[in-house]
Amino acid sequence: MFSDFDFNVIWRALPYMLQEGLVFTLTLTALATAGGIVLGTLLALMRLSSLPFLPQIAAGYVNTMRSLPLVLVIFWFYFLVPYIGQWVLQSDRPIAVGAFASSLITFTLFEAAYFSEIMRAGIQSISRGQLMAGYALGLNYRQVMGSVILPQAFRNMAPVLLTQTIVLFQDTSLVYVLSIPDFLGAASKVAQRDGRLVEMYLFAAAGYFLISFTASTLVKRLQRRIAIIR
């Protein structure tokens, strides 16, 4: 199997793999993380709210998303978003949503459910005294959350948020089912074109491993530093 292992295949595919595949994967990861954390934080605030209905709506959303397989959601959104767009915009034809936009929306909505659980734990880890101290100093809910509770919750939860981001980075490879040239998709394309499955899939695996392992090592280091401060 390794007798005709050809490094040149990888070498030739490298520019395409990095410029197309890796850039897509990293961009998707970064944007979906940002969107997921923003949406997830809002969901966490809804879930912890004392107003009527908001906690139930947020809990319903989170539980639904967490009960569905990601591949299903990816498929579902890819084929349904154009029709939802058509219905929303009242146009004659399904609107064209690019593969990138579709997968970004999917991952943002899906990861928001997970990020919201992390942020909920983070907010609950801050003692009620902090909330009361904020109110007693003349701040309203929005200000107390924005400048007292959330900054601390983010700091406490930073390692967990980043770990979830690494999971997200690996999960983005599922856009493969949409034939999108992400890092894995690009490897697969070259592999099938050149008939070099072993080289290309090994290379893809090494790429994912290297990035994920480096990132989780850095997260561990960060965790240790935060533990000292607290």
Next chain:
Amino acid sequence: MLSIEALSHTYGALTALTEIDLEVAAGEVVCLLGPSGCGKSTLLRLAAGLEPLQQGRVRLAGEIVGEPRFTVPPERRRVGMVFQDFALFPHLTVAQNIAFGLADLPKAEQQSIARLWVERIGLADLAGAFPHTLSGGQQQRVALARALAPSPRLVLMDEPFSGLDVTLRDRLRDTTLALLTEARVATLLVTHDPDEAMRMADRIVLMQAGRIEQAGQPLDLYDHPVSAFAAAFFGSVTILKAHAENGQVVTDLGRFDVPVQSGPVTMIVRQEALHRALEGGVMATVAAARSLGREHLLSLMLGATAVTARWVEGRLPKVGERIPVTLDRHRVHLFPPEG
């Protein structure tokens, strides 16, 4: 400044507060004193508006800020709070913590007020430090400065010294009192420590089981307690049972007039009630003796009655020794049995 009228509060079936009336004038320090679970912290949170009011009324400077179904939110009451764990914001520096309640002012003014306060509490060098690098006493001072910086009308303090070690407490109580007096702010301070209340308060409100047991000037509460609970709460005492006949009890300690004609009475003898008699007195036998350093704790037998005495004079007596003692009758209190 603060006025609480006929306030009652329950948690489900549990009654936390019953018919509380309370006034705190500007520049006055009032201590809410009582054992844990007596409702004093609940009362503080209700005054701050951190919990909705169920019954009664809270006024600040005459204006109603809390009634059932109406509440001015805590952020608009201009009330400062100091918490037991200080609740400093760990992600902000000392100066930022102090300036936190000044969000309405322009940045430059916030900074100059914060600078003024870090100097006033003697932490000018630590203005840029984060709370977790400070000692407990420094944190307490920052918490106080943070509460006072927005010039509140009322400061509420919840056991502000209980997390600190003993030697630090005395010094900080004086500093705190000086800052409160300087700010001429009304202060309501919750504590379970009678010494702290005696030291800090202009007036003490003693609470038990959700009710006000007794309110008045510190020395009044000490000298004229209205109940056995009030008498026993300030310092250690010996509690004796006696029986009254014709408005008097006769005990091994002597004869006392009591407010009941006949029946059982509770007799409270403070530890400092007994002294060595210079002449006369009655003979007491030392049953146990332990020195606490500057004073001794003796168990004295007078006839068949054991009384604990705080002995400040001379050497530590030996067990079995007989010493002449006199009784300070102002330090003995008699009450009809509770209930």
